[in-house]
Amino acid sequence: MSVAEKIKSIASEARRASFAMARLSSVAKNELLLAMAQALVDNAGTIIEENRKDLEAGEKKGLSSAMLDRLMLDAARVEGMAAAVREVAALPDPVGEVTKMWKRPNDLMVGKMRIPLGVIGIIYESRPNVTSDAAALCLKSGNAVVLRGGSEAFHSNMAVASVLSAELEKKGIPAAALSIVPFVEREGVTEMLKQEEFIDVIIPRGGESLIRFVVENSKIPVIKHYKGVCHIFVDASADFEMARKIIVNAKTQRPGVCNALETLLIHKDVAETFVPFIYETLAAMKVELRGDATFRQFAPEAKKAKEEDWYAEYLDLILAARVVDDMDAAIDHINRYGSLHTESIITGNYANAQQFVRQVNSGVVMVNASTRFSDGNQLGLGAEIGISTTKLHSFGPMGLEDLTTTKFIVYGEGQVRP
Structure with a gap:
């Protein structure tokens, strides 16, 4: 069987399995997830043994120590994966929820009810815990899922998926409800993206190059997230100490993640005092600042920002900084250079806060809080499948509800x- 034929078979079987998943009760789905969590713990030795193959191959390929750390599984990390599956089991089931109901003049009652999307395709890189996280979220929301992990975690992903699929069969549920592409050829991704007859949506998780490849080649709707160019605007009424704490957290806690701060905007009325204050703080923490002319007027040690810096997702201890004339100028900058991920305003003015929230249309908009809170777990979703910067059909961190759609009843x- 060719790669194309195999992928079509996987996708079509997943479609049939999705009908069985959609009929499962909340109790049945929760029991399934709890059994899967226990199976991960019970089979930790096998999973770790397979993971070792990936680590050895990664070392031979010259993967960085950071990449190898993301790839590595030990007993504690497998237990963490199991705990994450249990957390999903404990979440409210969105399927069947009636979100609104209204009465027509002819006494018809019209409403909207949440239903599964159907079959979700997930294409991802590196971390093998994504296999169990994605499976748990998709199955809890009544969907079937087709997974295609990266080649660097092939053995780990196959082992985790095998353990989880076995629990489906024990419960009398088609194993195809959780499918994983069993080969690493790039053709597998390309063929998967052609299966619009069977797969309802594609969610890519990984670097910008992967996501752009998926978008450019997919016949299936894609929920995408190219990068996180996150902004903080320090308003004229901002409390400097609050702003300092938030900026330090947003930039330095984990600079290599998509919700880290990348561009700082400062109101001109406070630039003379705030710029030296924040420059000294960040420079002491080894953050390289790249500023516009006005920023450098008050912090001459800063490097000169270039046009490409305003678009940059550094994922490093580098921060672009600009002094703006007012709120409108800050919003204009975000609209021009932002990636629709996360923006925050530091302000003591309620009206300014409300204007920022209304007029900035990124996936997450914050007031007096670190961009690092732009995370499904931190926002109370319990878990997330990813962060969408696509406004259709979901926007921002995606939890269980975002893996459903609604029908009219x-x-x-x-x-x-x-």
Whole structure:
């Protein structure tokens, strides 16, 4: 069987399995996830043994120590994966929820009910815990899922998926509800992106190059997230100490993640005092600042920012900084250079806070808080499948609800249309 034929078979079987998943009760889905969590713990030795193969191959390929650390599984990390699956089991089931209901003049009752999306395709890199996280979220929301992990974690992903699929069969649920592409050829991704007859949506998780490849080649709708160019605007009424704490956290706690701060905007009325204050703080923490002319007027040691710096997702201890004339100028900058990920304003003015929240249309907009809170778990979703910078059909961190859609339901008493 060719790669194309194999992928089509996997996708079509997942479609049939999705019908069985959609019929499962909340109790049945929770029991399944709890059994899967226990199976991960019980089979930790096998999973770690397979993971070792990936680590050895990664060392031979010259993967960085940071990449190898992301790839590595030990008993504690497998237990962490199991704990994450249990957390998903404990979340409210969105399927079947009636989100609104209204009465028409002819006494028809019209409403909207949450239903699964159907089959979700997930293409991801590096971390093998994504295999169990994605499976748990997709299955809890009543979907089937087709997974395609990166070649660097192939053995780990196959081992985790095998353990989880075995629990589906024990519960009498088609194993194809959780499918994983069993080969690493790039053709597998390309063929997966052609299966619009069977797969309802594709969610890529990884670097910008992967996501752009998926978007450019997919016949299936893609929920994408190219990069996180996150901004903080320090308003004229900002408390400097609050701003310092938030900026330090947003930039330095974990600079290599998508919700880290990348561009700092400062109101001109406070630039003379705030710029030297924040420059001294960040420089002491080894952050390289790249500023515009006005910023460098008050912090001459800063490097000169270039046009490409305003678009940059550094994922490093580098920060672009600009002094702006007012709120409108800050919003204009975000609209021009932002990636629709996360923006925050530091302000003591309620009206300014509300203007920022209304007029900045990124996936997450914050007031007096670090951009690092732009995370499903931190926002109370319990877990997330990823962060979407696509406004259709989901925007921002995606939890269980975002793996469903809604259908109209109508209750009548014999009404006919005149």
